Amino acid sequence: MPPMHSVSNDLTYKIPFLRWAMLAQLSHSSESSGSEDDYLEEEAEEERYLCLFCEMVLSSCTQLTEHSLKSHKLDLVSAFSGISFYGTIKTINYTRSSHCGVEEFREVLKKSDTLEDKYLKPILSDDSLLMIDFEELAHSSSTQSCSKNGVQESDPRIELLQRKLEKIQQAYLELLESKNNFSEQKSTTDDYFESYADYSIHAEMLQDKVRTEAYRDYIYKNTNIFNNKTVLDVGCGTGILSMFCAEGGAASVVAVDNSKIVEKARKFVKCNNLSDKVEVIEGKVEEVKLDRKFDILISEWMGYGLLFECMLDSVISARDKYLRPGGLVVPNRTSMFIAAVSDEKGYETRFNFWNNVYGFDMSEVIPDLFKEAVVKCVDKSHVISDHCGFKHLDLSTVKTADLEFSSPFQLQIGTPSKLTAFVIHFSCYFDGEVSVVLDTSPECEPTHWLQTVLYLKSPVLVSEGSLVQGNVTFTKSSAVKRGYIIKLDGSISQDNEELGKFCQQYYLH
């Protein structure tokens, strides 16, 4: 729940990969004891290019691209041209690990930069394909036609040497850059857990009665579910949920948190005489070693717009490792909703204000403001449509891949007004004999998550019965760790006549 503004790329896989690339180059050079020609021949012999889509092994980059074109109808050079360095690496490793076909490959390529960072890690230990500079190839294939038109053809040995040199230079520069960024990355990653060491954040969460009482009521009113069960509390913070579970009849609870708040949690557990039932462990849930499986996994992982903070990834990893088959995840499902909003005054204050600030024009900032997803409380009287559920997650089966998605939505306008924004909110469901719903909609008592507002650049006049049809897309931000990019696109119509269109991207950072 803390606001995150850490700007950095995840380098977790970058360092090992670059080190691997460097070492591969350096070991070749240090091992070469013969003449330069021997070295080049040996090198040339060693190059093997395994096709991305079949078992074919080619002995040169040119043969590989020709094979790909002939057998798979894919021009590798133009396919990768314009794709970023990391996007190319991720796409190659994704394709190798998933054994996907050309069609899926083309789709993956479109969102190559948003692929998970785990695909920076080579699937093959010595994958020559990862060493190809497709931009350079595209460039040299255009200049090669010049050479055929009169310029002397270059010596292939010099070309090979040049390519090797460029690869080493590139790997070296990347390694230097990664080293510089690494200390930055470490500190920003730590920032997340450091922010949870602060009491004020925990006070805010504990004082959010809607949130905390939803968990408490579910546990205390469904003691049949918790009686004699073993529980894993992922991200225990102050240990509040663990203590609820212990009071609710659990046989034992293991509470894990990577923030220094665990030191206090341990003391809270002790002074409330629950040490015999609750064990508090400091560490990332992905890294701690637990020697057993649990009946129940409980966690309060929800961020702004539900998914900001990306803590659900950690819950999924803990579930897959430590929940016994058929075990329960609490809460057990969630839904995300969207609705249309009309708030002309709020719009005026946020945007038009900049047009005339004490007589000065500061409208320069307005385009940036339209890119922000704004976390704020929406007055229920400003909601002018029904609410459309666009993403439902079953916590017992959800996978990390489900946390990036595009979903259609449709809204019916109920109040004639000016459509200025859309609002996103979510609900968490605790199903049981006595079910509990934690609802963050504008119609309910506010929570610390408030709502997430997406303003329209061009507000649209709508009438009763106007129809909004569109898509909402959630993608993890590659620039800001734990952040998301939300895209909205669609149209508004009345009796099949188009009133307006929208296509905007917002940062939930």
Ligand SMILES: C[S@@+](CC[C@H](N)C(=O)[O-])C[C@H]1O[C@@H](n2cnc3c(N)ncnc32)[C@H](O)[C@@H]1O
């Ligand atoms: C939203 S707070 C919830 C705290 C507490 N469960 C409550 O309900 O008041 C999330 C907590 O999870 C912890 N956390 C997040 N990711 C974690 C991870 N991967 N491993 C361990 N702890 C994590 C944070 O440090 C933070 O204390």
